Amino acid sequence: MLAPLRKGADGLIGLSATLGVIGLMLEVGVILVDVVGRAFGHPLFGSQDIVTMTLVIVVFGGMALCDRGGGHIAVDVLERHYPPLMNHAIDIGAAVLGAVIFAMIAWAVWQSAQLSQMLNLSTNLLGWPKAWFQWALSALALVTALGMTLRAIELILSGRDVRTEDGARIEDALRREDNA
Amino acid sequence: MSIGAIGVTGIVILLALLILRVPVAFAMFAVGFVGIWILNGWNAATSLLASETFTLASNPELVIIPLFILMGNVASVTGMSRQLYDAAYAIIGQVRGGLASATVIGCGGFAALSGSSVASALTMGKVSLAEMDRFAYDPRLSTGVVAAGGTLGILIPPSTGFVIYAILTEQSIGRLFLAGVLPGILLLSCFVLTITLLCWLRPAFGPKGPKTDASEKLRALTGALPILVVIVLTIGGIYGGFFSPTEAAGVGAGAVVLYGFATRRLRARALWIASRDSIVTTATVMLILIAAHLINPFLALSHIPTVVGEALAALNLNTLGTLVVILLVYLVLGCFLEGFAMLVLTLPIFFPVIIQLGIDPIWFGVLVVLTLEMGLISPPVGINVFIVKSVAPNVELGTIFRGVLPFWCAMLVTLAILIAFPQISLILPDTMMN
Amino acid sequence: EELKFANFTPPFHTINASVIEPLNEKVSAATDGALTVRGYHGGELGAGPAEQYVRVVQGAADMAWGLPGYTSSQFPKTMIAELPNAIPLDKPGYEALWTAYDDHLASEFPGTKPLALWTSEPNIFIMKDHDIRSPEDLAGLKVRVAGATAADVAEALGATPVQMPINQVYNALQTGLIDGVITGASTLSDFKLDEVANSYTIGANLGRLAFYTVMTQSKYDALPEDQRAALDEASGMSLSKSAEDAWNATADAALQAARDAGDNTVIDLSEEEAKAFADAVETVVDSYVAEVGGEDALAAMRGE
Ligand code: NA
Ligand code: NA
Numbered sequence: 001m002l003a004p005l006r007k008g009a010d011g012l013i014g015l016s017a018t019l020g021v022i023g024l025m026l027e028v029g030v031i032l033v034d035v036v037g038r039a040f041g042h043p044l045f046g047s048q049d050i051v052t053m054t055l056v057i058v059v060f061g062g063m064a065l066c067d068r069g070g071g072h073i074a075v076d077v078l079e080r081h082y083p084p085l086m087n088h089a090i091d092i093g094a095a096v097l098g099a100v101i102f103a104m105i106a107w108a109v110w111q112s113a114q115l116s117q118m119l120n121l122s123t124n125l126l127g128w129p130k131a132w133f134q135w136a137l138s139a140l141a142l143v144t145a146l147g148m149t150l151r152a153i154e155l156i157l158s159g160r161d162v163r164t165e166d167g168a169r170i171e172d173a174l175r176r177e178d179n180a
Numbered sequence: 181m182s183i184g185a186i187g188v189t190g191i192v193i194l195l196a197l198l199i200l201r202v203p204v205a206f207a208m209f210a211v212g213f214v215g216i217w218i219l220n221g222w223n224a225a226t227s228l229l230a231s232e233t234f235t236l237a238s239n240p241e242l243v244i245i246p247l248f249i250l251m252g253n254v255a256s257v258t259g260m261s262r263q264l265y266d267a268a269y270a271i272i273g274q275v276r277g278g279l280a281s282a283t284v285i286g287c288g289g290f291a292a293l294s295g296s297s298v299a300s301a302l303t304m305g306k307v308s309l310a311e312m313d314r315f316a317y318d319p320r321l322s323t324g325v326v327a328a329g330g331t332l333g334i335l336i337p338p339s340t341g342f343v344i345y346a347i348l349t350e351q352s353i354g355r356l357f358l359a360g361v362l363p364g365i366l367l368l369s370c371f372v373l374t375i376t377l378l379c380w381l382r383p384a385f386g387p388k389g390p391k392t393d394a395s396e397k398l399r400a401l402t403g404a405l406p407i408l409v410v411i412v413l414t415i416g417g418i419y420g421g422f423f424s425p426t427e428a429a430g431v432g433a434g435a436v437v438l439y440g441f442a443t444r445r446l447r448a449r450a451l452w453i454a455s456r457d458s459i460v461t462t463a464t465v466m467l468i469l470i471a472a473h474l475i476n477p478f479l480a481l482s483h484i485p486t487v488v489g490e491a492l493a494a495l496n497l498n499t500l501g502t503l504v505v506i507l508l509v510y511l512v513l514g515c516f517l518e519g520f521a522m523l524v525l526t527l528p529i530f531f532p533v534i535i536q537l538g539i540d541p542i543w544f545g546v547l548v549v550l551t552l553e554m555g556l557i558s559p560p561v562g563i564n565v566f567i568v569k570s571v572a573p574n575v576e577l578g579t580i581f582r583g584v585l586p587f588w589c590a591m592l593v594t595l596a597i598l599i600a601f602p603q604i605s606l607i608l609p610d611t612m613m614n
Numbered sequence: 615e616e617l618k619f620a621n622f623t624p625p626f627h628t629i630n631a632s633v634i635e636p637l638n639e640k641v642s643a644a645t646d647g648a649l650t651v652r653g654y655h656g657g658e659l660g661a662g663p664a665e666q667y668v669r670v671v672q673g674a675a676d677m678a679w680g681l682p683g684y685t686s687s688q689f690p691k692t693m694i695a696e697l698p699n700a701i702p703l704d705k706p707g708y709e710a711l712w713t714a715y716d717d718h719l720a721s722e723f724p725g726t727k728p729l730a731l732w733t734s735e736p737n738i739f740i741m742k743d744h745d746i747r748s749p750e751d752l753a754g755l756k757v758r759v760a761g762a763t764a765a766d767v768a769e770a771l772g773a774t775p776v777q778m779p780i781n782q783v784y785n786a787l788q789t790g791l792i793d794g795v796i797t798g799a800s801t802l803s804d805f806k807l808d809e810v811a812n813s814y815t816i817g818a819n820l821g822r823l824a825f826y827t828v829m830t831q832s833k834y835d836a837l838p839e840d841q842r843a844a845l846d847e848a849s850g851m852s853l854s855k856s857a858e859d860a861w862n863a864t865a866d867a868a869l870q871a872a873r874d875a876g877d878n879t880v881i882d883l884s885e886e887e888a889k890a891f892a893d894a895v896e897t898v899v900d901s902y903v904a905e906v907g908g909e910d911a912l913a914a915m916r917g918e
Binding site: 038041042043045047048112115116118119120121122124125127 | 685765775
């Protein structure tokens, strides 16, 4: 029953990351165009708006994938001194805590997006509504929260820890292949 | 429970969560959020959670984080980092720990184009860690070097640390930048000395390479030319007024990507993977930064920094005693607080004391920035150590903390030298800006 | 009760002595210390100028100050006060803003009660290695401005507008990334621009910056009547004047220091020279006012 859920979650996580990657490419492109254009007296109007708002997508696009690959840093010095059951319990607790934090972020930013609409807040140059990017952040944080929730459920029900599995290894293999 | 007691309890809980292996960012989030909730109400806590998260995630100055990571990743994938380290190995590889020294010097160079320690450690980590691994350097040495070397970012100008100090204390940015140059070089030299000493005591830390002749050296250097050109272009572009240090990150990343495509060393698939890896590292780093910004208002609300400062002012010590105690307070606070937040919270209290005692504010600024750097690698909240961990996930955090210890000591020695000889900090601003 | 005043700048900043401290002194004196105002400086309650208004609405802080320019879409009509030629150079900005407040600006401050509204000293040209005497002197120069309307103004003057955060301006001027800034003289000391700039042009009406200090409306409404009265007495016109005077004093001191430094060029434009700048930007200003339907607000600000 968990396997299809995992498949769906990984789809969402991959989609978030893809948005983040596209955002990162956009950042590089916009800065290059702006810098070159400015040298010739024609800076890209609104580049600051594009760069800052895209950063939201870049930062939160990778959050879910980061958690899936075990990318959030913990003090691991004492891990091997703790009994396995305790380590397992801590892993579950941390996943639940993470899910709560990201759900809170999603909710709080969503609330604040409503306020942005009420105050008619938008970016200073291009006039893009701030709420759009707050909604995007909310959605990406929610995907992260869902990923963590599923990870906690897997840890509880089957003991499976997705962070130590395929994901990272596949990418390593790809890198070796690319370097060869 | 008094407000101060709540603050102290928060710190104790934070430590407990960290020891229990709760991810650093989660622990800081939880303590910061609940602390603000208790001290300033639910609305304040959720409002800050939303605004700090969105403000940092859309902060124009933090764009450098994903961009410099991308630059480092692409430099690795296209073999540019490898060529750079081949060149360094050919030139000083026969010296024990030579590559580590080269990395520290590289950190110093990177510091000249970036005002941020986080960006320095990230980029240099991406470029150098795998390379030092390739030449069988001990991870304790390589990660320690990058975490500590990265902190040079805020001592060597341009420096966000000095800018914040200048604005908080109404000092001259230009004088502070100049004041940071010689101490930066001194610290860099102390780092190199530390590496040499470590490798002399433990030869396995940074094994000697084979001797190379002049033609081999030249060939290796030619191979490293592309990345050297990118570095020179980026630094030159900043000082030549073509782009800002923030934009330099985009230009650098763009340059290595274009170079990679032009030489067909970079394929779309590899760029995709490098970018995915970049946003994952960005997520790790940014989440810690956001969480640190929740701890700050919590501690501010608990009035702990104010209480400490007022207690200190009441001690009535002599000049040197006060200076040493203030720096000690910074060393301790630096274990928990993000450096710039610490400045904001404490300088308004300490600075009048400093002025009253007739201590030179520029000199004090240099000392403070150096202690901030030490805070960046002090457990439990050592941001630069986390940065290196995010770049080198297979190395244990404890290993990195052990690795930075000798460098932390080197910084302490540098601090003592700078206290004993104020001229080192003051000679450049005094001769060049009067 | 202690009201939390969020200040995103250090405690040394002009705002503390001219707004936060007087507000606290007057309110606590009038209520025998029952009601006090405490400043939380350096962004302790949350960083950055752009989020201050929202923090007050959400109750993260009870009071805060900020610049409408950072969220100009919320303040289309208030922003008219920032335009070149909107308010005559010799007319106080706080009077203009309060005159227009009830009828034209109040709807731009939902969820809060404004305690002070004021403007900065007039904008000037702060340049490095370029003397500006006429709009022609700006041709092709890269000038830092903030916001879309300011960019249009710079373009109308013939300059290339460059957007960047104010704290990056120092480096940008130093390296030559930009040739100058259009902003108030207080930035010379606040952001140390005096160290890198060397030519100042004064006398053209290039607009000014607007500021607000607001309080959470629900917090205000929940206070007992005597405390509300104490707050009313301590805020409004008098508090705004205190702020504006302090801003002007900082700017005057900074300009005087620039004149005294000896290695700077300070250009005081004649009335005729200044008019050339006013003429150059006239259409930009008119089209902005028309776009936001602000003709009445502008007239009120001018006391017409
Ligand atoms: Na630097
Ligand atoms: Na620390």
